[in-house]
Amino acid sequence: MKKTLLLFITVLLGAFLALAGCGNQNAGSGEEETEQKAAEIPDSGALTISEDIPSGTTILSKGPNGEEAISAKTLNLSEEDIAKVKEGNYKAAIVMHYAGNDWSKAQIDGLEAAFKRMGIEVIAVTDGQFKAEKQVSDIETVLAKDPDIIVSIPVDPVSTAEAYKKAAAAGVKLVFMDNAPQGLVAGKDYVSVVSADNYGNGVEAAEIMAAQLEEKGKIGVVFHDADFFVTRQRTEAFEKTIKEKYPNIEIIARSGITDPNTGEKIASAMLTKNPDLDGIFAVWDVPAEGVLSAARTAGREDLVITTIDLGTNVALDIAQGGIVKGLGAQLPYDQGIAEAILAGHALLGKETPPYVAVPSLNVTQENILESWKMVYHTDAPDVIQQAAQ
Incomplete structure (x- = not known):
């Protein structure tokens, strides 16, 4: 998939072309905007996720089969383990959707950095292009290695x-x-499922929406109309939080997407049918970019947009004080x-939690x-840093 979104920044910053979404590795007017090198994992001590991530945060998500979540903050490999x-001279493959x-690039970066520390060779990184048949072929190709x-x-x-x-x-x-294939059993067929707290991020997006609307108004929801566990959790968390905590905010429109690049079309129709909308939640940043474009075309600079995932384009709009007011972010590098x-x-041979x-x-x-x-x-691209100032 390809997603191209043309964003015009202020005169101070000049024109900036940001390419993001599926199938595009570079976001920004040049590679320097997104190819900033992530901090290296320390080459000594235990291997853990970032110590800067707050401890004690309650994980609200459950696993694909209703499993209670174990926080990734509790995981580590000691120097002795590493x-x-x-000694095993192991090989790993990364098979992406x-x-x-x-998000995907950060996952891959985190995995590659950790595997390097562990002395594990990454022999393949594949892109399924969101097509099941392509991913099945990728798995077959990888297994031959x-x-x-x-x-x-x-x-x-x-x-x-x-x-x-x-x-x-x-x-x-x-x-x-994020999700396990149907019929596979944790501890038998696979090691574990690792996810962001997608339910928690849906709650964060709802709280930001409520704060921006001063707890009253009419909103729409652009959800993922597919059997995808994590995106379903996000939407469920957003809608439940709004309905249970904020009775004066009414969800009056819901539209599903199967292709994230149809966000603009879906949002345009939603705004045309419901001109009194005060806000729209989009299930992740790529369709949120489409909602942003539709809002601008409709002259709805007053609309409040919240979403999930800190992509380049939505981050830029947030930094500028634009229509996207905030989001719940995953931590994909640490997930990797x-x-x-x-x-x-x-x-x-150690025991592992299922989720x-x-x-x-x-x-x-x-x-x-x-x-x-x-x-x-890594530090934000220069254009985002400048916009934030």
Whole structure:
């Protein structure tokens, strides 16, 4: 998939072309905007996710089969563990549903950095382009390379299941991002599922919406009309929080997307049918970009947009004090580290929890630069830093 969004910044900053979304590795007017190098993982001490992530945060999400979440903050590989893993000369493959947006790139970066520390060779990184048949083919290709580990996120939990079962039967340690294929059993067929606290991030998006609307108004919801566990949790959390905590905010419009690049079309129709809308929640940042474009076209600079995921384009609008007022952010780099740690535990024969989650993060204009650094382990691109000032 391709997503191109033309954003005009202020005269002070000049014109800025930001390419984001599925299938696009570079966001910004040049590679320097998104190719800033993430901080290196320390080459000594235990391997953990970032110590800057607050401890004690309650994880609100449950796993694909209703499992209670274990916080990724509790995971670690000791130096002794790492030395033992290195002795195995293991190989890993990363099989993505798509690999072209900021979230996916950060996941891959975190995995590669952690595997490097563990002495594990990454032999393949694939992009399923959000097509189940492409991902099944990718798994077959990867299995021919004889990996010890596959870290993956299934495009579709049903149609990809047999391919993952084949990998499990071959003795490959499977660690999943966000969702598990249908029919596979934790501890038997796969190591664990690692996710962001998607329910918690949905709650964060609802709280920001309520605060911006002063707890009253009419809103719409752009949800993911697919059997995708994590996006369903986000929408459920957003809507439940609004309905239960904010009775004077009414959800009057709901529209589903299957292709994230149709966000603008969906939002335009929603705004035309409901000109009295005060806000719209979009289930992640790529469709939120479409909502943003539709709002601008409709002259609705007063609309409040909230979403999930700190992509470049929504981050820029937040930094400028634009229509996107805030979001719940995942921490994909640290999620990648957590996945690698669990793979290490499995290689060492250690018991692993079936579901692990990384805490949620509330992002607004006030903390946009700090949030970017926490999410991506690098400073925000210059254009976002300038906009925030």
